[in-house]
Amino acid sequence: MTDAPPPSTSTRVVAAAIELFAEHGFDATSVEQIARAAGVSRSTFFRQFGGKEDVVFADHEELLHSLQAYLDEPHDNPWTAVCDASLQVFRHFAADPDLARRRYTIVREVPVLRNREIVTVFRYERLFDEYLRRALPGLDPLDAVGFAALVTAVHNHVLRRLLRGERVPQTTLRRALDDVLRRFGVHPDAPPPSDDDLTIAAFPRGMPVAEVARRLQGILPR
């Protein structure tokens, strides 16, 4: 059995900053205080984060980066890949709900942080949208835009319930995402088409044509 690795400098600085913001307020806390509390120099702080605001969103930067890498891998089903990416974000914050709740409280109280949060959320939406268009050439952009927006909105609503103090198991989000997949007619549990001289394909009426085509790729001879 090995010990857990020590927290990275970045994690330590973020935790120290959130602690100070929660105690003294965002505006009243200086970069000097954060650096001192985390045991790093002022210049290390500025090199690692752009400024005081950025430290609050450091987790999102890392998450966006790792989701981009995850979506760059090949996936059999791009729709569920987006849902899995969204679950990864949820799991990240649910892993340390106390820290996540302190951060949420700070963000809610400072208008400039609240606006930055909205802009950050939109980056997830755009990441999912762009991924779907890339993974499903020929997909109606409205379906990509809509699916990305719905997954993001549903995820945020479920995460916000956790941040407000509710105990929210991951299955709550999973079920909500299942509903999203069904609304777009792309739930993987839909019955598979049979195979004969004549191919009979059965699919939900609302399924985007590009998704029908994608599923048929696996069945029909090239």
Added chain:
Amino acid sequence: MTDAPPPSTSTRVVAAAIELFAEHGFDATSVEQIARAAGVSRSTFFRQFGGKEDVVFADHEELLHSLQAYLDEPHDNPWTAVCDASLQVFRHFAADPDLARRRYTIVREVPVLRNREIVTVFRYERLFDEYLRRALPGLDPLDAVGFAALVTAVHNHVLRRLLRGERVPQTTLRRALDDVLRRFGVHPDAPPPSDDDLTIAAFPRGMPVAEVARRLQGILPR
């Protein structure tokens, strides 16, 4: 027959500002220049708008205000009321596409305006979300959040096509919103699609997937 009313001071200032921003750039244009071009005093400008940024979003402020009033009226069907509100926003910008396009170009080029646009869009989403929860007590908040997000995302995508120079008739948005209503099973005309509502297609096994997709385009609701 009467003449059209003269444009309000506010409309005149907005038009003058957009004109100057488009010609000289947002950063290089001063409030003094805008005030002079619109024939108002500097203090009138600041009283009417908070600052240079606000003039770019003046239309959104007015729209959000009038949509709030519209949604405060009684509506038989809250879902279609949200769609109608979204169509009102589209019609507003489509009424003067040249002005809307100039504004769009300015917003795209200035990061601080781009972020403010995202925050503004989120205000529509929240307006719709809150309205649905108020109008439909007992509604699962996930449905309110999701429907509001989907309507907003679909609207923005269709409007953006117009802003990028395409000719986009209002019916394009209307059809896209019909799809949103169907995805949530709340379209007033049509039975909701579900996993039980299957389309069965039969085609020769050797038919290229692209051809299958092309033929399905004509059958599936869009």
